[in-house]
Amino acid sequence: MNAAPLLRVEGLRKHFPFTKGILFAKTLGQIKAVDDVSFEIRAGETLGLVGESGCGKTTTSRMILNLEEPTEGRILLDGEPIHGLQGEALRAYRARVQAVFQDPWSSLNPRMKVGRTIAESLIVNASRNRRRGDRARIDERVRELLLQVGLRPEQAQQYPHEFSGGQRQRVALAAALASRPKLIVLDEPVSALDVSIRAQMMNLLKDIQAQDDVAYLLVAHDLATVRHMADHTVVMYLGKIVEKAPTASLFEDVRHPYTKALFSAVLVAWPGQAAEEIELKGEVPSPLDPPSGCRFHTRCPHVMPRCSQQEPALREVSPGHFVACYMFE
Amino acid sequence: MTVETVLEVRDLHTHFFLRRGVVKAVDGVSFSLRRGEVLGLVGESGCGKSLTALSLMRLLPKGGARTIKGEVRLGGENILECTPAEMREIRGRRISMVLQDPQTSLNPVFTVGDQLREAIQRRKRAPRAAVMEEAVAALRRVEIAAPEQRIGQYPHQMSGGMKQRVVGAIAISGEPGVLIADEPTTALDVTIQLQYLKLLKRLQAETGMAILFITHDFGVVGRMCDRVAVMYAGRIVECGPVRQIFEAPQHPYTRALIASVPKMTGPVGRLATIEGQPPSLMDLPAGCRFASRCALVEQRCLDVYPGTVRVGEEHTADCWKAASS
Numbered sequence: 001m002n003a004a005p006l007l008r009v010e011g012l013r014k015h016f017p018f019t020k021g022i023l024f025a026k027t028l029g030q031i032k033a034v035d036d037v038s039f040e041i042r043a044g045e046t047l048g049l050v051g052e053s054g055c056g057k058t059t060t061s062r063m064i065l066n067l068e069e070p071t072e073g074r075i076l077l078d079g080e081p082i083h084g085l086q087g088e089a090l091r092a093y094r095a096r097v098q099a100v101f102q103d104p105w106s107s108l109n110p111r112m113k114v115g116r117t118i119a120e121s122l123i124v125n126a127s128r129n130r131r132r133g134d135r136a137r138i139d140e141r142v143r144e145l146l147l148q149v150g151l152r153p154e155q156a157q158q159y160p161h162e163f164s165g166g167q168r169q170r171v172a173l174a175a176a177l178a179s180r181p182k183l184i185v186l187d188e189p190v191s192a193l194d195v196s197i198r199a200q201m202m203n204l205l206k207d208i209q210a211q212d213d214v215a216y217l218l219v220a221h222d223l224a225t226v227r228h229m230a231d232h233t234v235v236m237y238l239g240k241i242v243e244k245a246p247t248a249s250l251f252e253d254v255r256h257p258y259t260k261a262l263f264s265a266v267l268v269a270w271p272g273q274a275a276e277e278i279e280l281k282g283e284v285p286s287p288l289d290p291p292s293g294c295r296f297h298t299r300c301p302h303v304m305p306r307c308s309q310q311e312p313a314l315r316e317v318s319p320g321h322f323v324a325c326y327m328f329e
Numbered sequence: 330m331t332v333e334t335v336l337e338v339r340d341l342h343t344h345f346f347l348r349r350g351v352v353k354a355v356d357g358v359s360f361s362l363r364r365g366e367v368l369g370l371v372g373e374s375g376c377g378k379s380l381t382a383l384s385l386m387r388l389l390p391k392g393g394a395r396t397i398k399g400e401v402r403l404g405g406e407n408i409l410e411c412t413p414a415e416m417r418e419i420r421g422r423r424i425s426m427v428l429q430d431p432q433t434s435l436n437p438v439f440t441v442g443d444q445l446r447e448a449i450q451r452r453k454r455a456p457r458a459a460v461m462e463e464a465v466a467a468l469r470r471v472e473i474a475a476p477e478q479r480i481g482q483y484p485h486q487m488s489g490g491m492k493q494r495v496v497g498a499i500a501i502s503g504e505p506g507v508l509i510a511d512e513p514t515t516a517l518d519v520t521i522q523l524q525y526l527k528l529l530k531r532l533q534a535e536t537g538m539a540i541l542f543i544t545h546d547f548g549v550v551g552r553m554c555d556r557v558a559v560m561y562a563g564r565i566v567e568c569g570p571v572r573q574i575f576e577a578p579q580h581p582y583t584r585a586l587i588a589s590v591p592k593m594t595g596p597v598g599r600l601a602t603i604e605g606q607p608p609s610l611m612d613l614p615a616g617c618r619f620a621s622r623c624a625l626v627e628q629r630c631l632d633v634y635p636g637t638v639r640v641g642e643e644h645t646a647d648c649w650k651a652a653s654s
Binding site: 052053164165194195196197198199200202203206221222223224225227228251261262263264265266277279280282283284 | 373374474488490491518519520521522523524527545547548585586589590591592593597599600601602603606
């Protein structure tokens with residue numbers, strides 16, 4: 001347990017300026033998309049990042065992918081800060097941290113055979129050791145990758161449109177695996193897939209993790225998916241972490257009122273099984289003008305006077321289980 | 330059971346006639362819907378559930394789709410025989426529909442008030458002030474806060490959940506007896522989804538309308554529906570009360586589908602999967618359509634399509650191996 005984490009996120013903030021006008025733009029305010037977020041991912045583990053739209057989970061994952069610069073805070077991979085990397089070092093980082101997105105079309109070129117797409121990922125990420133005569137080695141690796149994701153090697157010669165949705169997602173995964181990454185950001189990897197295909201994809205992801213010891217950052221809104229995939233789970237609301245815990249302990253003992261509401265809203269698949277139903281009133285407030293104090297206090301069924309005055313800090317309520325709520329102080 | 334049947338669909342066939350061949354997207358669908366009940370129509374993409382809904386509305390997509398056979402009885406009248414003019418009278422007043430993406434149902438350049446007014450004025454002539462009042466009342470009914478202000482807003486000024494409420498308000502403004510909801514909450518966040526589902530339930534209790542709820546999410550089925558029909562490759566393969574379908578599914582496809590859903594409780598292990606692909610709708614097998622993926626397959630499954638077997642009270646399955654009762 002004491003092994004150094006693969007990825008460490010420390011006090012991460014991302015504020016987007018909100019402007020008016022085009023030429024003489026005026027900054028009207030800052031959208032605090034991500035506000036003081038910290039967590040760790042260990043090698044070969046899965047961290048689930050859960051929350052509703054606008055909670056900052058995608059912005060967080062984009063910063064980890066080094067596609068956005070954080071406003072504050074830092075991200076360390078194997079102890080090395082990742083922002084400010086350039087040239088070869090940045091390329092090496094991209095080889096070690098890959099991504100699979102919800103819509104596989106967005107990562108595949110419709111006019112390129114999928115074998116070529118996967119090979120390209122290999123070539124780009126291994127440009128330093130490109131030599132003549134590598135052709136056969138690349139073909140061999142593409143073959144291997146296709147087999148690993150449960151496709152047939154001869155399917156390398158097909159175009160993306162010839163595949164079903166689930167198969168396209170497998171191709172996207174093969175391309176992500178090409179550079180033997182240490183971490184893959186999975187942004188809603190199964191939510192566009194049909195139920196039966198979803199289960200296949202989840203099993204495949206787990207198998208690959210077991211084989212390659214790759215870590216996943218799983219960004220998802222479906223709690224049941226996270227429960228089956230993640231070792232640790234982080235719940236976000238309006239740019240803040242409201243609860244984080246080992247997945248098993250979180251699902252056994254939900255603490256934060258928002259997480260509770262989220263759990264109760266996840267429709268229990270068995271009729272009559274929903275024990276406690278918490279229907280939250282209203283909608284998520286605008287991140288442009290977040291509520292003072294605890295950001296959830298406007299919708300919280302247990303709101304107390306101090307909730308609107310001061311922000312509760314994350315506190316450890318049981319080993320590894322952190323909650324940001326005054327009810328637990 | 331003397332509850333009035335408001336919608337009866339019998340042997341509905343809607344096919345796409347393409348140059349390459351005939352796609353039998355809806356191929357013999359039968360079900361009935363009673364006053365005040367929610368019937369779930371569940372299945373994976375391409376099983377024909379949305380096309381079934383569009384066939385009931387007589388709003389088939391352009392490009393070769395035609396309903397070639399069957400009956401859709403709405404209060405005793407077969408609406409497949411109605412003229413387009415008669416259909417326009419029926420839509421909105423007797424049968425209405427809510428789609429997945431509210432953005433596609435609302436016109437971005439008109440205020441929601443204009444769009445509600447249009448729906449109200451199509452039904453009756455009334456002074457402007459009275460129509461306005463009715464539009465505000467319609468928004469209040471779908472629990473939109475401050476409807477007097479919201480009515481002057483454009484769709485882009487509203488959140489997804491609120492837009493879906495506006496679409497709902499328009500759909501039920503004509504007090505239809507049947508509402509078809511095609512994945513109305515799929516695009517919404519989970520807490521907003523719960524709000525919307527509860528709203529639908531409350532509206533249904535008030536009006537007694539029957540809802541055909543199309544979804545692929547068993548969680549939604551468990552919370553919303555009284556009965557559920559499972560569709561596979563253009564046909565309903567199992568239909569019954571929600572509890573029975575969840576606890577004792579009789580069709581192997583239903584069983585496999587339920588097993589593959591990740592659960593919120595119980596052991597975390599490998600998920601069950603369904604191997605293979607559904608058959609091509611252009612080239613359907615003679616026998617059971619699930620046979621090529623079924624673990625219990627035998628020769629007769631490949632040769633002859635099983636009839637609909639009664640397996641319990643109001644519970645039917647299209648399977649040779651289902652125990653009839």
